[in-house]
Amino acid sequence: xxxxxxxxxxxxxxxxxxxxxxxxxxxxxxxxxxxxxxxxxxxxxxxxxxxxxxxxxxxxxxxxxxxxxxxxxxxxxxxxxxxxxxxxxxxxxxxxxxxxxxxxxxxxxxxxxxxxxxxxxxxxxxxxxxxxxxxxxxxxxxxxxxxxxxxxxxxxxxxxxxxxxxxxxxxxxxxxxxxxxxxxxxxxxxxxxxxxxxxxxxxxxxxxxxxxxxxxxxxxxxxxxxxxxxxxxxxxxxxxxxxxxxxxxxxxxxxxxxxxxxxxxxxxxxxxxxxxxxxxxxxxxxxxxxxxxxxxxxxxxxxxxxxxxxxxxxxxxxxxxxxxxxxxxxxxxxxxxxxxxxxxxxxxxxxxxxxxxxxxxxxxxxxxxxxxxxxxxxxxxxxxxxxxxxxxxxxxxxxxxxxxxxxxxxxxxxxxxxxxxxxxx
Numbered sequence: 001x002x003x004x005x006x007x008x009x010x011x012x013x014x015x016x017x018x019x020x021x022x023x024x025x026x027x028x029x030x031x032x033x034x035x036x037x038x039x040x041x042x043x044x045x046x047x048x049x050x051x052x053x054x055x056x057x058x059x060x061x062x063x064x065x066x067x068x069x070x071x072x073x074x075x076x077x078x079x080x081x082x083x084x085x086x087x088x089x090x091x092x093x094x095x096x097x098x099x100x101x102x103x104x105x106x107x108x109x110x111x112x113x114x115x116x117x118x119x120x121x122x123x124x125x126x127x128x129x130x131x132x133x134x135x136x137x138x139x140x141x142x143x144x145x146x147x148x149x150x151x152x153x154x155x156x157x158x159x160x161x162x163x164x165x166x167x168x169x170x171x172x173x174x175x176x177x178x179x180x181x182x183x184x185x186x187x188x189x190x191x192x193x194x195x196x197x198x199x200x201x202x203x204x205x206x207x208x209x210x211x212x213x214x215x216x217x218x219x220x221x222x223x224x225x226x227x228x229x230x231x232x233x234x235x236x237x238x239x240x241x242x243x244x245x246x247x248x249x250x251x252x253x254x255x256x257x258x259x260x261x262x263x264x265x266x267x268x269x270x271x272x273x274x275x276x277x278x279x280x281x282x283x284x285x286x287x288x289x290x291x292x293x294x295x296x297x298x299x300x301x302x303x304x305x306x307x308x309x310x311x312x313x314x315x316x317x318x319x320x321x322x323x324x325x326x327x328x329x330x331x332x333x334x335x336x337x338x339x340x341x342x343x344x345x346x347x348x349x350x351x352x353x354x355x356x357x358x359x360x361x362x363x364x365x366x367x368x369x370x371x372x373x374x375x376x377x378x379x380x381x382x383x384x385x386x387x388x389x390x391x392x393x394x395x396x397x398x399x400x401x402x403x404x405x406x407x408x409x410x411x412x413x414x415x416x417x418x419x420x421x422x423x424x425x
Contacts, residue, residue: 026108027176028100029131036135037099039143047140050133053283054126054199055275059083069093069147074120075227078213079156081120089146102138103131108176116166118154119174119213128179128198173214188282192290195283200275205231205267219294221353228422229266230355235294239353242291250288255279256374262350263343265367265381266358273370307398307410315399318392322384323400331404341379346404356411359397360419363388390416 031037051057060083062071070085070093088095094102101112109123110116117123129137159165179198181190196202197218207215208222215222221233232239242250245261253259257272264272276284320329326342327333333344345351351359366383369375384393390413397416401408 026104026110029103029107029178031099031103031131031135036132037139037142039139043136043139044143046133047136047138047143049278050137050199051140052275052278053195054137054201055271056086056137058270058274059121060086066147066149068141068144069149070151071149076120076156076213078160079154081118081154081156082152083121084151085147085149086141087144087147087149088142089148092148092150093146094141095146097138099135099138102141103134106134106137107131107178109170109174116163116170118156118166119169122201122204124174124215125198125201125204127174127176128194130178133199169212169214173212188286188289189293191283192286192288195287196290200287202234206234219291223355224267227267228357228361228419230353230357231268232350232353232358234291239349242288243294245292247285247288247292250291251281251284252374254284254287255281256372257369257378258340258343258375260340261344262348263340263369263378265362265369269367269370273372277370277372277374304402304407304409307402311395311398311410312402314392315395315397316403318388318396319399319403322387323396326379331400331406336379339375345400346406348406351401352406352408354409356397356401356408356415357419359401360393360411360416361422363393363397364416364420385420390414390420 037043057067059072059074060068060070062069062073062083065071066087068085068087070083072083074081074083085093087093090096097105097112104110104112105117105121106123106126106129108127109119109121154161179194182193185193203215203218205224206219206221208220209215219234221231221239223230234242249259249261253262253264254272254276256277257264257269279287327345328342331344331346333340334342362381364383364385366381368380369378371378388396393416394411394413398410400406401411
């Protein structure tokens with residue numbers, strides 16, 4: 001009995017040491033002064049711009065809900081996370097938070113009282129945000145109308161709902177640190193890197209994740225968990241990679257949602273509509289310059305086997321009947337008044353990715369690019385889920401993926417069926 005007690009005490013001591021080692025240490029950067037978060041016109045304007053650039057409203061606003069009042073469900077492979085209220089309500093929002101509290105949440109992923117935040121809130125990216133920008137963002141959020149809306153508890157499976165498990169995850173995959181400019185690069189490149197890697201948190205979608213949800217190779221493409229879209233690689237010439245785009249066309253895509261080389265749909269349309277269209281020309285240009293500079297993968301892409309002739313014939317007939325009027329018989333898209341209207345399919349890297357999910361879902365569900373200041377009345381794609389069966393959708397997607405110089409694996413009816421009933425969000 002005595003030995004058993006000693007053994008239990010020993011195990012408890014070891015567990016305590018492990019917990020102490022795993023529990024995160026916060027990195028603190030002081031504010032320049034209390035004026036850094038004062039409600040001055042300059043701070044509020046700067047904070048409002050940063051909130052747009054970081055697309056904070058997208059996650060912190062439920063569909064049809066009050067802005068920034070939280071409640072939006074974020075599906076993950078580990079359960080559902082609900083975005084919190086970040087209005088300045090003292091009871092249910094961040095009204096009782098100090099500027100230092102806000103900094104710790106943004107930079108360290110730690111809420112007041114020491115509670116660890118789940119990385120569905122992208123603090124692994126937001127940690128790169130400077131203290132000055134964090135303070136301006138805090139000033140802006142404090143200026144919003146308070147919304148009394150209690151936060152919902154996350155619905156996560158065991159053991160992912162345990163703080164000690166989250167602490168272990170952070171020990172493995174998270175290290176706080178403000179973005180460090182690279183002196184050898186120019187000011188534009190560093191600004192672009194800061195926006196892409198930090199405030200814009202592009203890697204949260206455009207990077208692969210391992211089994212524990214940690215991002216891998218940066219911006220090399222990844223599935224967006226649970227909602228069934230694929231965020232393509234942005235590095236060099238991979239997938240929808242931007243290395244061979246003209247920089248002006250990348251800027252146009254970011255700020256309007258359409259460009260001569262393609263258009264945005266699905267989750268990216270929301271990002272452009274709520275966030276990127278509000279970037280200054282300089283910031284969008286800086287992001288474009290940074291993205292064009294990213295190195296690509298070293299492994300060559302394996303050539304796809306040619307699709308079956310009967311599938312291509314069926315796909316061509318469907319395309320000529322339903323698609324050619326907008327996208328052109330030659331797949332080069334349509335321009336109206338000199339501006340892109342319907343995107344080109346020939347040479348469109350977004351269509352020829354190894355994973356065809358985006359092309360399948362656009363054919364099934366249709367969609368619109370976002371309405372933006374630069375493209376206020378976008379031309380849309382009608383849904384064909386009712387008119388076409390799985391084999392027909394597979395045939396037409398296979399056809400556009402293997403015509404006009406495109407080459408990609410054929411799509412099968414079971415692949416189409418997999419995504420037919422998946423909700424858009």
